[in-house]
Amino acid sequence: MVRAVLEPGGDAATALYIVAFSLFIVGIKQGTHPTTAKRGNLIAAGGMAVAVVTTLLLDGMGNWGLIALGLGIGTAVGVIASIRVQMTEMPQMVALYNGVGGGAVALIAWSEIRHGGNGLPLDELIPIIFAGVVGSVSFWGSNIAFAKLQDLIPTRPIAAPGQQVINGVLLIGILAACVSIAVGNDDPSQLTFIGILVAAGLLGNLVVLPIGGADMPVVISLLNAFTGLSAAAAGFALDNVALIVAGTLVGSSGTILTMEMATAMNRSVPNILFSGFGGAPSAGGGGSGEEKPHVSIGAQDAAIKLAYADTVVIVPGYGLAVAQAQHAIKEVGDELEKRGVTVNYAIHPVAGRMPGHMNVLLAEADVPYEQLKEMEDINPEMPRTDVAVVVGANDVTNPAAKNDPDSPIAGMPIIEVNQAQQVIVIKRSMSPGFAGIDNDLFYESNTSMLFDDAKKAAADIAAEIQNL
Amino acid sequence: MSLMTEITIFVLAVFVGFEVISKVPTTLHTPLMSQTNAIHGIVMLGGLIVLGYADDGLEYLIGTIAVAFGAINIVGGFMVTDRMLGMFARKPKPKPSSDGKGGA
Numbered sequence A: 001m002v003r004a005v006l007e008p009g010g011d012a013a014t015a016l017y018i019v020a021f022s023l024f025i026v027g028i029k030q031g032t033h034p035t036t037a038k039r040g041n042l043i044a045a046g047g048m049a050v051a052v053v054t055t056l057l058l059d060g061m062g063n064w065g066l067i068a069l070g071l072g073i074g075t076a077v078g079v080i081a082s083i084r085v086q087m088t089e090m091p092q093m094v095a096l097y098n099g100v101g102g103g104a105v106a107l108i109a110w111s112e113i114r115h116g117g118n119g120l121p122l123d124e125l126i127p128i129i130f131a132g133v134v135g136s137v138s139f140w141g142s143n144i145a146f147a148k149l150q151d152l153i154p155t156r157p158i159a160a161p162g163q164q165v166i167n168g169v170l171l172i173g174i175l176a177a178c179v180s181i182a183v184g185n186d187d188p189s190q191l192t193f194i195g196i197l198v199a200a201g202l203l204g205n206l207v208v209l210p211i212g213g214a215d216m217p218v219v220i221s222l223l224n225a226f227t228g229l230s231a232a233a234a235g236f237a238l239d240n241v242a243l244i245v246a247g248t249l250v251g252s253s254g255t256i257l258t259m260e261m262a263t264a265m266n267r268s269v270p271n272i273l274f275s276g277f278g279g280a281p282s283a284g285g286g287g288s289g290e291e292k293p294h295v296s297i298g299a300q301d302a303a304i305k306l307a308y309a310d311t312v313v314i315v316p317g318y319g320l321a322v323a324q325a326q327h328a329i330k331e332v333g334d335e336l337e338k339r340g341v342t343v344n345y346a347i348h349p350v351a352g353r354m355p356g357h358m359n360v361l362l363a364e365a366d367v368p369y370e371q372l373k374e375m376e377d378i379n380p381e382m383p384r385t386d387v388a389v390v391v392g393a394n395d396v397t398n399p400a401a402k403n404d405p406d407s408p409i410a411g412m413p414i415i416e417v418n419q420a421q422q423v424i425v426i427k428r429s430m431s432p433g434f435a436g437i438d439n440d441l442f443y444e445s446n447t448s449m450l451f452d453d454a455k456k457a458a459a460d461i462a463a464e465i466q467n468l
Numbered sequence B: 001m002s003l004m005t006e007i008t009i010f011v012l013a014v015f016v017g018f019e020v021i022s023k024v025p026t027t028l029h030t031p032l033m034s035q036t037n038a039i040h041g042i043v044m045l046g047g048l049i050v051l052g053y054a055d056d057g058l059e060y061l062i063g064t065i066a067v068a069f070g071a072i073n074i075v076g077g078f079m080v081t082d083r084m085l086g087m088f089a090r091k092p093k094p095k096p097s098s099d100g101k102g103g104a
Helices: A011-030 A037-056 A064-084 A087-116 A122-149 A163-183 A190-208 A213-238 A241-264 A269-274 A299-307 A318-322 A326-338 A357-364 A375-384 A454-467 B003-021 B026-052 B057-089
Strands: A311-316 A342-347 A372-374 A387-391 A422-427 A447-451
Touching (some): A011 A037, A011 A241, A011 B003, A037 B057, A064 B057, A087 A122, A087 A190, A087 A213, A087 A318, A122 A163, A122 A190, A122 A213, A163 A190, A213 A269, A213 B003, A213 B026, A241 A269, A241 B003, A241 B026, A299 A422, A299 A447, A299 A454, A311 A326, A311 A357, A311 A375, A318 A326, A318 A357, A318 A454, A326 A342, A326 A357, A342 A357, A342 A375, A357 B057, A387 A454, A422 A454, B026 B057
Parallel strands (some): A311 A342, A311 A387, A342 A372, A387 A422, A422 A447
C-alpha cells in the first residue's frame, strides 16, 4: 500500500497542525461578524479536516478497522442529530456535543494512564490527570444540562441540604487522590485514576443539578470552556500542538462568552454556580398563595386592540420557541404592517434559552433584521408604544426585577412592557417561568391575558385581523 | 517539544482567544458557542492516536468510543453551526410575499 507517512512529532506533521489551528483562529474571528460567520465556520471546519488527515497519516498508526468504525458511528450520529434538531433545541444540542467532547478527553486520559504504566514523567502525568478530571466533570455536567433542557429531569433547581459541603468534600477527595498519584508517580494506580474519574463525574452532576433552567446557557458555556481546557491538557500529555492551541482557544473564548452572558443577566458566575437560583427549595413562595385577579381575553379582542394601534412591540420568549410560533407571529406582524401599524420585535439578551437564540429563530421566520430591537433601544420607546405583545416570555418582562429588591431576579435587566399603554400576554397558563416566581405584570390593570398555545393564538389573531 | 515551549504556546493562545472573541454581538453568541464547541472536537486527534497505537482489548474499546465521541462533537458541531448561520444568511427582503417558504 502506498501511503504518505508523517513522523509523529516531526516537522511536517507539526507544520500541518499549525495550518490547522491558524484556520481555527481565522474561523472564530470571522464568526464574530454576521456577514462572515458562515464562511468562518467553513474555514474552521477545513482546519479540522487538515488536523484529522494529518493525524491519520502519522507513521505507525494501525487498527484501521476500528478507526473507521469509530469515525463512521460518530459521523452518522453527528449528521443525523444536526439535521433533525429543531432550532429551538439548539441549547441542548450544544450541551450534548460538549458532553461527548469532554467524555472523549476523559477516555483518552484513562488510556494514557494505562498505556504509560510505570514512570510517566510529571509533566505528562499532571496534564493527564487534569484532563481526566475536567473532561469527566464536563461530560457528566453537560449530560445533566442536556437532560434538564430536554425536560428529561425537572428544570427547577434540585439541591440536597448540605450540598456545598458534599461538593467540597468530593473536590478535596479528588485533589488528594490526584496528589497521591502524582507523588507516587513511579506506579500510577489505574484504580485510583478510575476512582478520580467517577468522583469527578459525580461532582459534575452535583454542581449542575441545583442550577435552574434559566441559568443553563451560562453553565453550558462554562462547560464548553472546561472541555476546551481539558483538550489543551490532553495536548500537553500527547505533545500535540494542535490540541494545545485549539483547546486553549476554546477555553479562553468560552470564558469570555460565559462572562458576557452572566453580565447580560446581571449575575456573577459564582453566584450562578453556587446560589441555587430561586433561593430555598420551596421557591414557589410568591406564586401559590391566593388567586389575584387578572383580565383574560380572546383572539378577536386581541386582534382589535392590535389592528387599531399605531405602534406594536412584540416581545418573544422561550414559549414562542417551544410552540414553534415564530412563523405564525411573523404572520401577525405582516398583517399589522399591511394596515399601517409600525411593528418591532424586542429581543431580550437572554430571550430563548441562550443569548442570541431568539435572533436565530426569528431569522428562520424571515423577520427583517432591522425590526429586531435590542432591549436598550426598545425600552425608551415603551411609553410611546400602544400595545406590547408578550409571546411566551415571562421572567424577562417581570417588573419585580426593578421594583422588588427581595425578588430572586432583582436587578436582572428586563423589557419594560409594563410602560406600554396596553399589554397582551399570550401564555398557556398563569404558571411561573424558569425562575419559578410570580409575574406582577399579569395582574396590572392594562394587561390582558390570552391563554393559548403561542402558535395557535398567533394564527387566530392573524386570521381575526384579516377579517376586520 | 519542551514543556516550556508548550507553556509559551498555551499562554499566547489564551491571549489570542480573548482577543478574537471580545466584543461579539449578542446576536451571534449562540452560533459562536456552537462553533467553538465544534473546535474542541479536536480531541478526536487524541482518540485517533490512542486507537491507532492501541494493543490490547480494553484500549481498543476506549479508543473507539473516544473517536466516536470526538467525531460526533466535530461533525455535529460544525453542521449545526452551519444550519444556524444559514438562517442569518437570508437577509431582509423588501416585502416578503406571505407564502415565502424558504428552504435553505
